[in-house]
Amino acid sequence: xxxxxxxxxxxxxxxxxxxxxxxxxxxxxxxxxxxxxxxxxxxxxxxxxxxxxxxxxxxxxxxxxxxxxxxxxxxxxxxxxxxxxxxxxxxxxxxxxxxxxxxxxxxxxxxxxxxxxxxxxxxxxxxxxxxxxxxxxxxxxxxxxxxxxxxxxxxxxxxxxxxxxxxxxxxxxxxxxxxxxxxxxxxxxxxxxxxxxxxxxxxxxxxxxxxxxxxxxxxxxxxxxxxxxxxxxxxxxxxxxxxxxxxxxxxxxxxxxxxxxxxxxx
Amino acid sequence: xxxxxxxxxxxxxxxxxxxxxxxxxxxxxxxxxxxxxxxxxxxxxxxxxxxxxxxxxxxxxxxxxxxxxxxxxxxxxxxxxxxxxxxxxxxxxxxxxxxxxxxxxxxxxxxxxxxxxxxxxxxxxxxxxxxxxxxxxxxxxxxxxxxxxxxxxxxxxxxxxxxxxxxxxxxxxxxxxxxxxxxxxxxxxxxxxxxxxxxxxxxxxxxxxxxxxxxxx
Numbered sequence: 001x002x003x004x005x006x007x008x009x010x011x012x013x014x015x016x017x018x019x020x021x022x023x024x025x026x027x028x029x030x031x032x033x034x035x036x037x038x039x040x041x042x043x044x045x046x047x048x049x050x051x052x053x054x055x056x057x058x059x060x061x062x063x064x065x066x067x068x069x070x071x072x073x074x075x076x077x078x079x080x081x082x083x084x085x086x087x088x089x090x091x092x093x094x095x096x097x098x099x100x101x102x103x104x105x106x107x108x109x110x111x112x113x114x115x116x117x118x119x120x121x122x123x124x125x126x127x128x129x130x131x132x133x134x135x136x137x138x139x140x141x142x143x144x145x146x147x148x149x150x151x152x153x154x155x156x157x158x159x160x161x162x163x164x165x166x167x168x169x170x171x172x173x174x175x176x177x178x179x180x181x182x183x184x185x186x187x188x189x190x191x192x193x194x195x196x197x198x199x200x201x202x203x204x205x206x207x208x209x210x211x212x213x214x215x216x217x218x219x220x221x222x223x224x225x226x227x228x229x230x231x232x233x234x235x236x237x238x239x240x241x242x243x244x245x246x247x248x249x250x251x252x253x254x255x256x257x258x259x260x261x262x263x264x265x266x
Numbered sequence: 267x268x269x270x271x272x273x274x275x276x277x278x279x280x281x282x283x284x285x286x287x288x289x290x291x292x293x294x295x296x297x298x299x300x301x302x303x304x305x306x307x308x309x310x311x312x313x314x315x316x317x318x319x320x321x322x323x324x325x326x327x328x329x330x331x332x333x334x335x336x337x338x339x340x341x342x343x344x345x346x347x348x349x350x351x352x353x354x355x356x357x358x359x360x361x362x363x364x365x366x367x368x369x370x371x372x373x374x375x376x377x378x379x380x381x382x383x384x385x386x387x388x389x390x391x392x393x394x395x396x397x398x399x400x401x402x403x404x405x406x407x408x409x410x411x412x413x414x415x416x417x418x419x420x421x422x423x424x425x426x427x428x429x430x431x432x433x434x435x436x437x438x439x440x441x442x443x444x445x446x447x448x449x450x451x452x453x454x455x456x457x458x459x460x461x462x463x464x465x466x467x468x469x470x471x472x473x474x475x476x477x478x479x480x481x482x483x
Binding site: 022025102104260265266 | 277317320321322323324336338339343344345346347348349350351354357358359361362363364
């Protein structure tokens with residue numbers, strides 16, 4: 001009995017793997033295809049965003065703030081912000097734009113989400129890597145002090161972005177209000193997420209509230225803790241963010257389950 | 267076999283306060299090898315019924331049971347991606363249905379006769395070219411039951427003749443649901459007809475009678 005169920009599950013898993021691979025390639029070809037830079041746009045696109053902003057900041061601010069090197073600090077704030085903004089912004093109507101693919105019964109709305117947001121995430125992570133190497137070669141950023149913590153920070157930032165994107169994707173198909181409010185919300189997010197500050201700079205009472213309500217702050221603390229080492233105090237709680245993000249993910253999956261009902265087909 | 271039981275489908279109106287019942291209480295059985303036409307004026311729900319049977323949309327009420335493999339709705343929209351080239355669409359279908367690229371590519375090349383246009387985005391194709399690509403892909407993947415929404419009428423005479431050859435001479439044992447309002451095409455392909463009107467559906471074994479009723483509606 002259990003053996004047959006496992007077999008059915010394994011077969012379904014194989015189908016889903018194939019479908020996600022197909023959608024991944026489709027998204028890739030549609031966005032960049034074979035024209036000019038081709039797949040290099042995958043990370044060039046976020047870089048076009050990031051490099052001018054980093055250059056601008058390094059000109060207008062002092063080279064050190066709170067004892068941290070300015071460019072490295074901006075890099076560690078802005079690049080993770082781009083992951084979040086691109087992955088979530090791209091999630092609005094992600095299913096509707098690909099509704100033609102749902103004509104194939106094997107394709108589920110979740111597959112479409114994974115294909116599209118997965119590619120967006122990979123692109124942005126690559127941009128992080130490329131810009132880091134670039135700044136490292138220019139000598140303005142140091143090699144991370146603690147790799148594991150640095151990467152864990154990016155892992156949690158990616159998970160947070162995907163979990164929110166999943167909810168946004170599912171809700172935007174239900175109500176267009178989501179589209180209207182998401183842009184201002186993601187703009188305000190910039191102020192509170194942890195881009196501009198460290199938890200240690202906050203008063204104790206505010207810090208507790210921020211760490212409770214602001215999951216990306218934990219990711220920022222990990223990234224910067226990993227990058228700068230013991231030069232400043234960091235606050236994060238991996239098990240707390242893991243729980244919060246797991247709950248977000250479950251809510252997103254649950255909302256995504258009956259998205260098909262809210263779609264209008266040509 | 268496909269068994270449709272008490273099928274109803276509602277769509278919400280633009281304001282969301284009311285709804286339209288597009289299909290109401292439809293039941294029928296499509297047996298292996300059987301070829302049924304779906305008749306109805308514009309907006310009668312032909313495409314909606316086809317999409318429901320394909321599993322693209324979910325019924326509001328009722329059940330659809332499938333015990334054979336069913337194609338996607340082969341029509342003017344959906345199934346293929348407009349922004350991709352014909353070749354990339356073939357690759358996409360190969361990945362989704364786990365078929366070798368060469369097999370599908372050869373078949374589509376021969377049947378759809380798109381030549382060098384296979385390297386161009388589908389969005390640049392004419393309606394007839396798109397119909398040929400979509401139809402050829404569905405035949406190449408090989409299903410037990412084909413759901414075809416109007417497109418045979420879009421193709422030129424040569425395409426119509428070859429479609430008939432593929433669906434009848436070579437695949438006489440397959441089932442077909444064909445939405446169309448062109449009597450000649452329906453009579454060429456189908457043995458029964460489901461006439462849709464104001465959400466209701468009635469099955470006719472006599473195609474001439476079905477057309478008489480349909481024209482009187």
